[in-house]
Amino acid sequence: MGRTPCCDKKGLKKGPWAPEEDEILINYIKKNGHGSWRSLPRLAGLLRCGKSCRLRWTNYLRPDIKRGPFTVEEEKLVIQLHSILGNRWAAISAQLPGRTDNEIKNLWNTYLKKRLVWMGIDPETHEPFTSCGPTTKAPASPATRHMAQWESARLEAEARLSRESLLFNPHPHGKSSESDYFLRLWNSEVGESFRKLNGGQKAGSQGSPVSQASSSTKCGSVSAATMEVCLKLSGSSTQTSNQNNDTKCKTSKSCTEDGIAGSDSSSCSELDDAPDTAFQLLLDFPINDDMSFLENFDNYGIATSSAMLTEICPL
DNA sequence: AATGCTCCCAACCGCTTCTAA
DNA sequence: CTTAGAAGCGGTTGGGAGCAT
Structure with missing residues (x-):
């Protein structure tokens, strides 16, 4: 089974999210839903791993989050x-x-x-x-x-x-x-x-x-x-x-x-x-x-x- | 003003769990 | 039943902000 090398791919960005990235993610999910998180970054044009996108969305960008x-x-x-x-x-x-x-x-x-x-x-x-x-x-x-x-x-x-x-x-x-x-x-x-x-x-x-x-x-x-x-x-x-x-x-x-x-x-x-x-x-x-x-x-x-x-x- | 310390929180890591083939 | 892939979860960390000295 083993852990999938989700974020190990080279060229993927890590660390804090830029506002532009947030915008891309929000727009994509609003339009298409998140679907498969793994394929989302590729489809949305983000240099992030799916896991990172999911986390960003669920912990920060989701509209129903009470800040x-x-x-x-x-x-x-x-x-x-x-x-x-x-x-x-x-x-x-x-x-x-x-x-x-x-x-x-x-x-x-x-x-x-x-x-x-x-x-x-x-x-x-x-x-x-x-x-x-x-x-x-x-x-x-x-x-x-x-x-x-x-x-x-x-x-x-x-x-x-x-x-x-x-x-x-x-x-x-x-x-x-x-x-x-x-x-x-x-x-x-x-x-x-x-x-x-x-x-x-x-x-x-x-x-x-x-x-x-x-x-x-x-x-x-x-x-x-x-x-x-x-x-x-x-x-x-x-x-x-x-x-x-x-x-x-x-x-x-x-x-x-x-x-x-x-x-x-x-x-x-x-x-x-x-x-x-x-x-x-x-x-x-x-x-x-x-x-x-x-x-x-x-x-x-x-x-x-x-x-x-x-x-x-x-x- | 500079430095050090503490706290907070966003994000990451790696493990577990679930599903589908 | 087994296995690989995907997603979820909880623990941990690192950087920035604020405060004290």
């Missing part, structure tokens, strides 16, 4: 999704319309990760650092036990929904991300009906994408409850009642207004008083074994969820 700083809501969502999906940036970006995986990856590596560390939370596990070090974990935390519950529920859901799953369009390239699939499934009417079907059961045993993640890559500690809240949020444009919600906060340098501290920001003294536990609550909501609190959120109303999220995570 500009991430909102607080988006940042929250990234953190939540990362706790579930790990470094699966494509799956995460699928939940943030207009954001690319590269952008989210950069945000995580340059800002969010540091912020979590700063708050005493291990960005890998999304659990608080312990005195024994960041990697020390309790052998069987409540969260872990919940994961097992979710996993069994997921298997049940998979069997139940296997037929309905065909309703979803396969991934363009057939490379359907499993997690993405579950996220979509969970957000769909199918997921809705599944939740209703299991309404009589303990909320904690409902199928959730979180369990899928646990089975695939890493076992995040985020609860299904918070996942649910965030997924609902992601599906709406509901604004939370954060006082400075409009404040765009991308880099640590611009985060002083709403009290979000950055890695190199020493001016966020307000956050010194901010309860880290509140943030932790967001990341690991069901601390006890009983998830019956979920039942309080009939239909998981957006307003309720937003209020709840704001309350537990006043970022």
Whole structure:
């Protein structure tokens, strides 16, 4: 099989794209679609490899890309999704319309990760650092036990929904991300009906994408409850009642207004008083074994969820 | 003004996954 | 079933901008 020598050809340009190149690429794709990326540069008259063209298009030139700083809501969502999906940036970006995986990856590596560390939370596990070090974990935390519950529920859901799953369009390239699939499934009417079907059961045993993640890559500690809240949020444009919600906060340098501290920001003294536990609550909501609190959120109303999220995570 | 340092982000690299023959 | 080609993905890097000294 081996790697194809896509960019090894001599005479192909590398490095930053010139505006003229962008224009050529945009015009070509507008006219013809990208078709085969490999043949695109030749057909469009670009001295680039197909891979480079694809990257440039998907990460920068695509018209539906939302430029500009991430909102607080988006940042929250990234953190939540990362706790579930790990470094699966494509799956995460699928939940943030207009954001690319590269952008989210950069945000995580340059800002969010540091912020979590700063708050005493291990960005890998999304659990608080312990005195024994960041990697020390309790052998069987409540969260872990919940994961097992979710996993069994997921298997049940998979069997139940296997037929309905065909309703979803396969991934363009057939490379359907499993997690993405579950996220979509969970957000769909199918997921809705599944939740209703299991309404009589303990909320904690409902199928959730979180369990899928646990089975695939890493076992995040985020609860299904918070996942649910965030997924609902992601599906709406509901604004939370954060006082400075409009404040765009991308880099640590611009985060002083709403009290979000950055890695190199020493001016966020307000956050010194901010309860880290509140943030932790967001990341690991069901601390006890009983998830019956979920039942309080009939239909998981957006307003309720937003209020709840704001309350537990006043970022 | 010059220099060094840090941060950000666009782009690249190489591996994995999927499809079609 | 096997294999080659193509695309997607995540990790990493390098250069530029901004800030501090």
